[in-house]
Amino acid sequence: MEITGDEIRRRMIDHESLDPGGLRIVGATITGRLDLSDVVAKRPLVLVDCKAELPVVLSRAHFSLLDLSGLVAPSLQARGLTVDHHLKLSGARLTAEESVDALHMRIGGSAYLDEGFQASGTVTLSGSQVAGVLMCGGGRFDNGLFLVDLRVGDGIFLNQDCRISGGGVHASVRLRGTRVDGQLLLRGVRITSAGVALDLRYVRVGRELFLPFDGIEGKAQLEGLTYEGLPRDATVDEWLAFLADRTLRYSAQPWAQLATAHQAAGHERDVRRIRVAQQRDLRRRGQLSRWGRLWHLVRGVTVGHGYRPGLALVWLAGVLAVSVGVVLVSGGVRCSVVEQVGYALNVAAPLLKADAARCTVDAGSGAGRLVLASTWLLQVLAWAFATLFVAGFTGLVRRNA
Template structure:
């Protein structure tokens, strides 16, 4: 069956004469250009498994339902399209360099780009509003999927066979600034780029985030991404590996979001691990001065940036052991061996004092002078480690930078 694009336009303009089910064509070949720009038809338009030789133009058109399942065409232009219920492109095959240009759509139901949908060119739904779900299970997007500043009510499903790829500098999947009130699911999908594969910057997910890093072949941008609950489909260890190694640069917010999610779940041990890993990433890739890096390293080694204050006690014990070793091996301290140990602890321990009145140091010898100098230095270090322990324990040196 053949039908001209002009005939379809005429029927939809005269939609009042149509059956309440609207216009339905199955397996038709549409000759000429199907131009439904600015057509307002409060009836369904169903073009199942139809073939169009020219781009399908739907700019600013209005329908109660639009079903283009199985459509074979160069592209669909649908800027400003309004549909009261669902927009279906399940199984459609679009061959143009720009397969879908659908900025600022208003869809009262759901959008389906699934069940074998194929787009050789770019698919853009940016700035649109979808009340239901955006379903792309089993869809293939060969030159990127742009979902920038999208608002979706129930959920976005880029899962179970959804494949998005792109060459060049732009991300394969771009969702910057998008808001989804429900779930974002990338489970069992595949997202491929030589640079950034997935861009989720400043995205808001109202419920769970399902993000398996194994599905992403390339870098991922997460700055400003927020979500409810714990992220799913990736372990804490996988997040601790992905954030420093799979993101283009250091950013504080993805670390703090992850830590806050685990804190809300009561996983304090994981929160400490996340915070320490964040500080390592800050030191490696953050914008710190030379002295800032030195101090950052000292805090990391001594107290784990305030999250492992027990490390300072280990260092303090090491200082005491060195003090005892210096005193016992110097031969310049005159008293018994037990008293020499007490003397070494006395001069190096900030808080504990023992009676070592009978011990004297022969300062006339080089060994005695070395003992005095080394114990002074060790006392400074002991005070420093004790202070760091107290500060780390009370949280005074924690910096969520």
């Protein structure tokens, strides 16, 4: 069966004469250009399993429902398209370099690019609004899926072995600035890129985020990503590794978002792990001066950046042990062994005074001078570790990290 593009346009312009079910054509070859730009038809248009030799043009058109399932065509041009209910491109095959150009669409129902949908070129839905779901399960996108500044009501579903690659200078999946009132689900998707695979910058997810990392082959950008509750389908360890090794650069916000989610869930141990891992990433990739990097390292080793203040007590105990060892081994302090231990604790431990009144240091001998010099240094270290413990325990180090 053949039908011209001009005949379809004529029928849709004269939509009042159509059955309430609209125009339905199945398995036809559309000859000539199908140009429905600026056509306003309050009827459904159903072209199932049809083939078009030239690009299908729907720019600024308006339909009650649009079903192009199984369409075979070079491309679909649909800037400013309005559909009151659903847009269906399930199983469609589009072969041009720019397969779908659908900026600023308004879809009152859901949009389906699933069930065998194939696009050899770019698919762009940026700036569009979809009241229901954007379903891409089982679709194949060979040159990127661009969903910048999209507004979606119920959710975006990239699942069921959906495969996305390419993207040129941009990410293979680019959702920068998108807002999803419901779920963002990337379960079962495979996204591949030699550079950036996934761009989720400034994406707002109103409900759950399902983001397993095993299907992402390439880097990711997560700055500004926010979501409700705990992210699903990845463990805390997987998140720590992904943020540290698979993002383009250090950014505090993704770490803070993850920590906030676990804080709200009452997972205090995981919150500390996330915060410590964030500080390691800051030291490795953040913009710190040489001295800032050194001080950052000291904070991490001594008090875990304020999240493990007990480490400072371990270091303090080590200083006291070294002080006792120096005094006992050097032979520069004259008194009993018990009094020598008390003397070592006196000179090194902040605010700790043991009975060592009868101990004297032979300052004229090399051993005595060694004791004096080492205990002064150890006293400084002991005070430093005690101060760091207090600062870490009270949260001062965390506020200044």
